[in-house]
Amino acid sequence: MNPNTIILYNSKTGFTQKYAGLLAEELGCTALPLSAAPAGLSEFSTVVFGSRLHAGVIDGWKKARKLLRSRGAKRLVVFATGAMPNEAEDKIRQVWEQNLTPAERDAIPHFYLQAGLCREKLGGVDKAMLSVASWAIGRKKDKTPEDQAFLDAISRSYDISDPKYIQPLAACLRELG
Numbered sequence: 001m002n003p004n005t006i007i008l009y010n011s012k013t014g015f016t017q018k019y020a021g022l023l024a025e026e027l028g029c030t031a032l033p034l035s036a037a038p039a040g041l042s043e044f045s046t047v048v049f050g051s052r053l054h055a056g057v058i059d060g061w062k063k064a065r066k067l068l069r070s071r072g073a074k075r076l077v078v079f080a081t082g083a084m085p086n087e088a089e090d091k092i093r094q095v096w097e098q099n100l101t102p103a104e105r106d107a108i109p110h111f112y113l114q115a116g117l118c119r120e121k122l123g124g125v126d127k128a129m130l131s132v133a134s135w136a137i138g139r140k141k142d143k144t145p146e147d148q149a150f151l152d153a154i155s156r157s158y159d160i161s162d163p164k165y166i167q168p169l170a171a172c173l174r175e176l177g
């Protein structure tokens, strides 16, 4: 058991929860939904926050950052799951630039884990957001191959997650101790 690390996550359709569970198993630590975070986090040397990407934003990160600090979290590590493949390096770099301040990018180890899309488990707002995106791109006259790929990607459910993708994050957490 690793009592020094705790993993807290937000998950709507299960991908982030699955990765958090795999990570907890691998490290022998606890994974809990953020909503069930202990009142005091100062006993942990590392607090990991995981969530999905949502229109380029790490869902819940701004609130989580405040909450975790107010509960005494010391070192933070962040991971985000999404529908993009790990190879989309430029887009992933943009995500970190838009979600973490330069100081945070230096201080907080951060990882992207490709996951997928589960349309069946989405709520109404999310479904509506995907429909609006499809509509906006669908009506473009000169669609680029990228536009078409994006349209295809959001029109179906798929799972490109794999337990092996937690390894770089697990190695970082082992090193932090």
Ligand SMILES: Cc1cc2nc3c(=O)[nH]c(=O)nc-3n(C[C@H](O)[C@H](O)[C@H](O)COP(=O)(O)O)c2cc1C
Residues within 6 Å of the ligand: 010, 011, 012, 013, 014, 015, 016, 017, 051, 052, 053, 054, 055, 056, 057, 081, 082, 083, 084, 115, 116, 117, 118, 122, 126, 127, 129, 130
């Ligand atoms: C409305 C909406 C917006 C999304 N935006 C992004 C995005 O900007 N980048 C990305 O890679 N994935 C995006 N996704 C896909 C989710 O991030 C992905 O399915 C995630 O792994 C879901 O995590 P969860 O199962 O833990 O909720 C989006 C999904 C929805 C429904």
